[in-house]
Amino acid sequence: MADVATFILEVAKILYGPLQRSVDYLVHYKKSVEKLQLKVKNLRLRRDVVQRLVNAAERNGEEINGVVQLWLQQVDDIKAITEGLEEGMKENKRCFKGWCPNFSSRYSLGREATKKMVDVDGLLASGDFAHVSTPRPCPSFNPTGEFEAFESTESAKKLVIKAIKEERLNIIGVYGMGGVGKTTLVEQVGKQAKDEKLCDEVVKVTVSQNQDLKRIQGELAEKLGLKFEENNEEVRADLLLKRLKQEKKVLIILDDLWDRLDLTKVGIPSGSTQKGCQIIMTTRRLDVCFMMNCQKNIEVQVLSEQDSWNLFKEKAEVVETDELQSLAREVAEECKGLPLAIVTVARALKGKDLSIWANALRELKQSSARNIEGVDKELYSRLELSYNYIGSEEAKLCFLFCCVFPEDHDIEVVVLMRYMTGERVFKDVNNFEEAWDRIHTLVEKLKDSCLLLDSDYVGCVKMHDVVRDVAILIASRKEHGFLVKVGLELTEWPENLDECKRLSLMGTSIGMLPEPPNCPRLSTLLLQQMNGWEEIPNNFIEGMKVLVVLDLSNTLISSLPPSPPYLKNLKTLCLDGCRRLDGISLLGGLEKLEVLSVRGTNIKELPIEIGQLSNLKVLDLTGSGDLTMVAPNVISRLTKLEELHMGDSFNKWEVRGSSGDGSKASFDEVASLARLTVLYIRIKDVNCLSLEVPGSWEKLKKFRICVWDEGYSTSDYDKCTSINIISYPLSKWVKLLLERSEEIELKSVSKSNIVHLLDDEGVSFNGWTSLAWRS
Structure with missing residues (x-):
């Protein structure tokens, strides 16, 4: 119990x-x-x-x-x-x-x-x-220039590295004449400092003559992985300061200073707050080093005679047995040890016969001094010689057009081409495809001559600031007729424009446009980023009767004046980034217009009046995400259209007038454009894949076709097709583009559909470079 x-x-x-x-x-x-x-x-x-x-x-x-x-x-x-x-x-x-x-x-x-x-x-x-x-990791720091380890440059590099190792030195100055290689040198220093763990991060920003604090802050923020939503400079400076203090040790390279820069206003630690942050600054003027209180100043000197000859011989491909060797040595000596002059002159003369070398030597010896601030008087004549030996007048004008942009600007080749086609620079091209080939040929020629540089951005080039200074001086001659007042504190419209052919006032602070200025010979007018005014006087362009290129991009205009008879010759009109622009119906009267670019605007409708642009060859609506209405029978009337860029804008194409009331544009309007060579388009209705269209797209050289509701392909390939849910049977145009695509993106497509695509539909994939498949 x-x-x-x-x-x-x-x-x-x-x-x-x-x-x-x-x-x-x-x-x-x-x-x-x-x-x-x-x-x-x-x-x-x-x-x-x-x-x-x-x-x-x-x-x-x-x-x-x-x-x-x-x-x-x-x-x-x-x-x-x-x-x-x-x-x-x-x-x-x-x-x-x-x-x-x-x-x-x-x-x-x-x-x-x-x-x-x-x-x-x-x-x-x-x-x-x-x-x-x-904090997001900083983008990797990659030098863009070619560093030559000559005695002078290597000596300066070692001195800068030694200064970095001395923690007490917070600001290090690197100075020397324009074209001596300061930027390339400090970039190499930054790379070595990162590799040897002398610092955790390296950040470089170009300051230039026009000290635009917001631009400098923006570039620093981007390279630090910081996003600004504030426009106030003081708030941005505070955010930058906090971000920089999160790094144990950061090396900041401030390139191309012309005057004192207030580090506190930018958001860069200075004085007692500078612990863990070292600064290297480059300048052409030693007094700027003193203004910035640099604790160590290091000069980058010109090359020795032997180093100059070695560099010149390499770039000009002169061999010791050449009969022109003695002549080449004299030409190299005339470059006075300046790397930029040596490289540009050497490449200009490479492959030329003896008489051209002799003539070049005479020009170099007889050249008169030029007065460009910060540009050595000897350097000007060397760079002008390279310009003279470019060859074709097209290449020379292409070079001069590159100087109309601000210092250190990433120049879009497509924008350059649209300016030059508007001015009819290319005399023997028949269409924009040929113009593309020509501009790329010219740009590569200028890069080979060291007159243009590669950019970090695809489709862009840059111009060395010294080269740009010389280009502006050449461009200002009467026969070229350029007037470039970019990024300056210009508040009044310039006077005496009777002989001006090309006027660039980008980023100036002119508060009001005159009514009207007298510019009888003006063919190109560039007014981008001028935010001092919000409307264009109705008679502003009355005195510009031969105007063919007009760029009003990134201005505050909300509307355009009625198209007057004075714009009857306009060929290229750019309104990119005009966020306040409420419509473009008034452009219907520009009957000779060939290029209309309204990238990144907030326009909501492509009106019926645009169909009157019977000579339009390029219509660029890239990034116009608010575009929800395309009037019917507009696109189909643009029978000369060669390029249509609508990839990340309108996508509500009717299959073929299926709305019934005829109020919406249909997909077969696009398909009817027989001259298209470039097409970027997004299609919402998958039934378009089965539609047999009247046109033939065999001429397409570049295309990005996206058939799905959301997003848009950002492929780097020239020929890309993206499809979400395949509808069978496929039409001939779809099979054609699939077979010609370099990249295919298939979203929500089953394996059986891919097999059907290749086997039953008979699509060949021999040309495919990339296949991105997401089930």
């Missing part, structure tokens, strides 16, 4: 705990739910705090820690569950027609509330984050 009693007692002990908890679930269910509600309220408050920190970090371009993202998701999940428990309390379920409480429901509520309190306590305990984010 004692054993039985002991057994019963032990069983009772085992069962007591669960039974007690079950009774508590049932009896105290309401109290448990209320207690849970209080804890969840505290959790919500904690979540709000964390979310505000996350939002601030995201605005600063920082990377949110994974544990924080997981915590927020878990909080959201438990909130949904507890809201369900609260609803259960409100229902107050009863059974037996309301005569008896629903014990099962109460038990479940009590048990679930008790369990969730444990989860909530855990989330409250783990939600006290010291940091919710980490």
